[in-house]
Amino acid sequence: MANDTFSVDWMQGWTDLQRKIWNEWVAMAGEQLHANRGFPGIPGVENAAQWPMQWLQQVMEAAGSGNTAAPWSVPWFQQGAGAGPLDDWMRSFGIYSPETTPEKSALANMMAAASGFTRLSGEIFRALQKMGEGVQDGSEWTRSLDQAIQQAKSLFTGQDGSKAAMDPMSAWGQPLQMWMGMFKDQPLFSGGILQAMAGQQQSGQWQQAAGGEWLQKLLAMPGLGLTREKQERMQAGMRDLMVYQEAFQSFQTLSNQVNLRALDLLHKRLLERGATNKPVESMRDLYVLWVDCCEEVNAEFVRGPTFQEANSRMVNALVRVRHHSQTMMDELMGALNLPTRRELNSSHRQVQELKRRVRALEEEIHTLRTQDHSAELRSIRDDLDRLDVRNLRQELADMKSVLEVARSSSTDHADKKQTTTARARVAAREKTGSAPAVAAAKRGE
Amino acid sequence: MFPFSVTPQQASEELMRFNQKLVAGMTSLSETGPISAGVSGRDAVYTDDKLVLYRYQSRVEKRHRVPVLVVYALVNRPYMADLQEDRSLIKGLLDEGMDVYLIDWGYPDGADRYLGLDDYINGYVHRCVSHICEAHDLYRINLLGICQGGTFSLCYAALHPEKVRNLVTTVTPVDFQTPDNLLSRWAQQLDVDLLVDTMGNIPGDLLNFTFLSMNPYRLTGQKYLDMVDLLDQPDKLKNFLRMEKWIFDSPDQAGEAFRQFIKDFYQRNGLVKGEVVIGGHRVDLKNISMPVFNVYATLDHLVPPAASKVLKELVGSADYSEFAFKGGHIGIYVSGRAQKEVPPAIADWLKARG
Numbered sequence A: 001m002a003n004d005t006f007s008v009d010w011m012q013g014w015t016d017l018q019r020k021i022w023n024e025w026v027a028m029a030g031e032q033l034h035a036n037r038g039f040p041g042i043p044g045v046e047n048a049a050q051w052p053m054q055w056l057q058q059v060m061e062a063a064g065s066g067n068t069a070a071p072w073s074v075p076w077f078q079q080g081a082g083a084g085p086l087d088d089w090m091r092s093f094g095i096y097s098p099e100t101t102p103e104k105s106a107l108a109n110m111m112a113a114a115s116g117f118t119r120l121s122g123e124i125f126r127a128l129q130k131m132g133e134g135v136q137d138g139s140e141w142t143r144s145l146d147q148a149i150q151q152a153k154s155l156f157t158g159q160d161g162s163k164a165a166m167d168p169m170s171a172w173g174q175p176l177q178m179w180m181g182m183f184k185d186q187p188l189f190s191g192g193i194l195q196a197m198a199g200q201q202q203s204g205q206w207q208q209a210a211g212g213e214w215l216q217k218l219l220a221m222p223g224l225g226l227t228r229e230k231q232e233r234m235q236a237g238m239r240d241l242m243v244y245q246e247a248f249q250s251f252q253t254l255s256n257q258v259n260l261r262a263l264d265l266l267h268k269r270l271l272e273r274g275a276t277n278k279p280v281e282s283m284r285d286l287y288v289l290w291v292d293c294c295e296e297v298n299a300e301f302v303r304g305p306t307f308q309e310a311n312s313r314m315v316n317a318l319v320r321v322r323h324h325s326q327t328m329m330d331e332l333m334g335a336l337n338l339p340t341r342r343e344l345n346s347s348h349r350q351v352q353e354l355k356r357r358v359r360a361l362e363e364e365i366h367t368l369r370t371q372d373h374s375a376e377l378r379s380i381r382d383d384l385d386r387l388d389v390r391n392l393r394q395e396l397a398d399m400k401s402v403l404e405v406a407r408s409s410s411t412d413h414a415d416k417k418q419t420t421t422a423r424a425r426v427a428a429r430e431k432t433g434s435a436p437a438v439a440a441a442k443r444g445e
Numbered sequence B: 001m002f003p004f005s006v007t008p009q010q011a012s013e014e015l016m017r018f019n020q021k022l023v024a025g026m027t028s029l030s031e032t033g034p035i036s037a038g039v040s041g042r043d044a045v046y047t048d049d050k051l052v053l054y055r056y057q058s059r060v061e062k063r064h065r066v067p068v069l070v071v072y073a074l075v076n077r078p079y080m081a082d083l084q085e086d087r088s089l090i091k092g093l094l095d096e097g098m099d100v101y102l103i104d105w106g107y108p109d110g111a112d113r114y115l116g117l118d119d120y121i122n123g124y125v126h127r128c129v130s131h132i133c134e135a136h137d138l139y140r141i142n143l144l145g146i147c148q149g150g151t152f153s154l155c156y157a158a159l160h161p162e163k164v165r166n167l168v169t170t171v172t173p174v175d176f177q178t179p180d181n182l183l184s185r186w187a188q189q190l191d192v193d194l195l196v197d198t199m200g201n202i203p204g205d206l207l208n209f210t211f212l213s214m215n216p217y218r219l220t221g222q223k224y225l226d227m228v229d230l231l232d233q234p235d236k237l238k239n240f241l242r243m244e245k246w247i248f249d250s251p252d253q254a255g256e257a258f259r260q261f262i263k264d265f266y267q268r269n270g271l272v273k274g275e276v277v278i279g280g281h282r283v284d285l286k287n288i289s290m291p292v293f294n295v296y297a298t299l300d301h302l303v304p305p306a307a308s309k310v311l312k313e314l315v316g317s318a319d320y321s322e323f324a325f326k327g328g329h330i331g332i333y334v335s336g337r338a339q340k341e342v343p344p345a346i347a348d349w350l351k352a353r354g
Helices: A010-036 A048-065 A085-092 A102-136 A141-157 A161-166 A173-181 A191-198 A205-209 A213-220 A228-275 A283-303 A305-335 A341-369 A374-387 A389-408 A414-433 A435-442 B008-030 B089-095 B117-136 B148-159 B182-188 B192-199 B204-212 B216-228 B234-248 B255-267 B305-309 B336-352
Strands: B042-048 B051-056 B068-071 B082-084 B100-104 B141-146 B164-170 B292-297 B320-325
Touching: A102 A283, A102 B008, A102 B216, A141 A228, A228 A283, A228 A305, A283 A305, A283 B008, A283 B182, A283 B216, A305 A341, A305 B182, A305 B192, A341 B117, A374 A389, B008 B216, B008 B234, B042 B117, B051 B117, B068 B117, B068 B148, B082 B089, B082 B234, B089 B100, B089 B336, B100 B117, B117 B141, B117 B148, B117 B255, B141 B148, B148 B164, B164 B336, B182 B255, B192 B255, B204 B216, B204 B234, B292 B305, B292 B336, B320 B336
Parallel strands: B068 B100, B068 B141, B141 B164, B164 B292, B292 B320
Antiparallel strands: B042 B051, B051 B100
16 A cells, blocks of 8 residues: 555654644644633642643654654643643633633633543644654554554553543543442442442452452451341441442443443544545544544444443443442431431421412412302392392282281271281282292283 | 545545535634524423423414323423424314413432422323313323333323323334333333432433444434534535434433333333333223324334334223334434324314314
8 A cells, every 4th residue: 555645754754744744733722722711820720821831842842852752742732630730720721710601611621532532632742653664664644543542542551541441531530430420428438438448450450459358258247236237237338339339330341332432433533534535624524533433333332231231331430339328328427316317308308398278279279269150149139039129018008008007997997907907918928929920920920 | 446536636625625524614613603592482380399391382273172282201401302493293183273281390400319200290281281271171182202201101091091182193102111112222221229329310321322332423423524524514504403403412311210210111111011000090091981092103213113013902082093104313303304194193182183
């Protein structure tokens, strides 16, 4: 195959150009940083403005010395720098505070991504240099590419494999960080302990370090005496921890395979590009290609039952550990006569139940208040109509007139009086007993 | 051919430009100011615990007679439906003359741990619907559900069909176990009882992590590398940060509601099987007799189209329509094309049904 790109003395060209560009960059960046950012009087970050310069200085020195690893060790990009240089640097730019805002978290993510990109670029440069050396020696570039891929793979399988696997671009670091975050408020089983446990990559290493078989036997021993129950709970907690560690290691091993298989796929894609005359034209192009490969492999991986089982086992095991620690914490709090989570939960549950009852009552009252009473009203009106008040008045007037007639004739016709009164009473009774009938009689019906 | 055409000079220049942008962008990033979201004018018309019911101010002279209540998911915040001036489903609906109400669930805390689906659906949603009905002297209104809020709307419409005049569901999961549903696969073996019993409320960050895990390299790496290119474009940077804010502004999930949702919907697929019971009543989608408009996204990786489209076979309505948007789960609300397609489609469908 043609070694066209390496037909010139790549190594010499690289060194010369690098030196030239870095020189210009040093001047440019230094001017900007010194002009705009002084960071005076900020404890611990007095020299922060110099960090980019230090990096450039390293680049310069590395370019001269041939040490190509150093230039990529940017202070604020260093793995594990954590809350050190990066945070200080962010603070120095006035965009750091404990509160998380979109721009701040985005900045942190952006810096992490930039770090990944820069580190990747460093690896690529190193690989290209080696390939250049290989080509100079007369080797084919395909073999050099293969070697470069194998070299990259060693990042995930070597001594520091766990670190690389967990942080190829901060992605795989998240499961650990996220789940560990759940333990921040659990002093008995702090994230630090779990982190240390989970960080042991060799299977069984932690158990061995802690006493291996001895520990297993200890955990299997029955408790005795006054603290028997507590002993058993502690043993159960330790067993949960060991189950979690094992589950975590399985998950991490699987995750590592994604990175390895993604590199295989990248290798394949690069060969395809070579075969189809579509070479990678920029560092970014290569980065995106690598991300595509990672996502492609990851998509297949996470859809499979193996991942689902490993992921569930890890999550469930970790939650079980927390559950246990929470129970222990509750015991401790109870012993100190302080409120426990269990008590709070009971209160919350009762409050919620009361709220439901109140809501139900409120709704009932509301329904009663807004109920449609029109049918009842109609019924009452019908009853009133049936009473025929107008005719009752007429009837009363008639009775009065009958009584007056009776009174006036009482002196003249003493004998007739009783008869008339009796008739009037009968008539009144009839009218009172059946008002509508009287009314009808009056209407001549 | 050698697969790299990058010369040392080109590579160096590229990295130099990248770092220049990065350094220069720090200043512009620190000057972006607060990131706000939610652009349409609105009034809080009803509150219920942490819930706030908003009515959006009209943008036309005469509003549509029947109001539409937007029921958002419990996951993330509802301002996604009104993200910014040129990306707002709400604004689109208002421009079409709709009278829009929206439920903002707020941020549940420890005191809300025992809120169940009954409390959410037969409680909060029902009281909001009743409030709107009383305010408008109507017996039933239109409902528009978004994602999980769509599932809630389906449950509500099935349990209270007399209160819903027309039902619109958008990117709504119905069949929770379609083969392409990655979230569902992950949820199957999760010991959700242990999780809720241990955690109480489920942290929003945990859900975010789950969503990010679906495309971890792109969403935690490449996306932020691309952000460097936006640092010198203030407007685009602000849009990026606004979306970033929405993605990570994730309320915790009330424990009991989460437990029930995962178990009954994801693990048992109860909505499709007609086995979900809420407040003592079985949710039977056949009870949904009102007109239904089902909007889904063809490239949705969270709620695959098949998970939504199955609704057609399950509802009792004789008036069922679908609208397929060529985009993703979020793009259906915030993409430029969505603004032209989705709100008018919904509004036209509602207007045609009075």
